[in-house]
Amino acid sequence: MIGMKTKILLATLVLSVVFLGAAGSTSVAFAQYLGNVGQDGETGKLTLEEALELQQRRIDAVTDNPGAGSGTPILGAEGVLGAAVISAAVFGGIAGALFLRGKSGKYAAMGRG
Numbered sequence: 001m002i003g004m005k006t007k008i009l010l011a012t013l014v015l016s017v018v019f020l021g022a023a024g025s026t027s028v029a030f031a032q033y034l035g036n037v038g039q040d041g042e043t044g045k046l047t048l049e050e051a052l053e054l055q056q057r058r059i060d061a062v063t064d065n066p067g068a069g070s071g072t073p074i075l076g077a078e079g080v081l082g083a084a085v086i087s088a089a090v091f092g093g094i095a096g097a098l099f100l101r102g103k104s105g106k107y108a109a110m111g112r113g
Contacts, residue, residue, distance in 0.1 A: 062068075076082050 077086065
């Protein structure tokens, strides 16, 4: 049975993790300024019209090449699934080795293997 002090401690721990996670993820985000500052329209950044033209060219390039994809190799060893499989194999191998080592040894319970 879990005692009352343990329940309060666990609840406090969970709430502190949730609170710190929420407080730590809040940050100030500044949008990129695209307006004009100088009399000739110079800001060092793109004007709104230039940015819209650039975005339209990007959209056109994607629609013209539908088979190109995003460039992220999902099934490759350097991709998402490849990394998941490799890390599962590594950590699974370590867990299996520790499990087999734990069945025998100085502190193994008598009569359990």
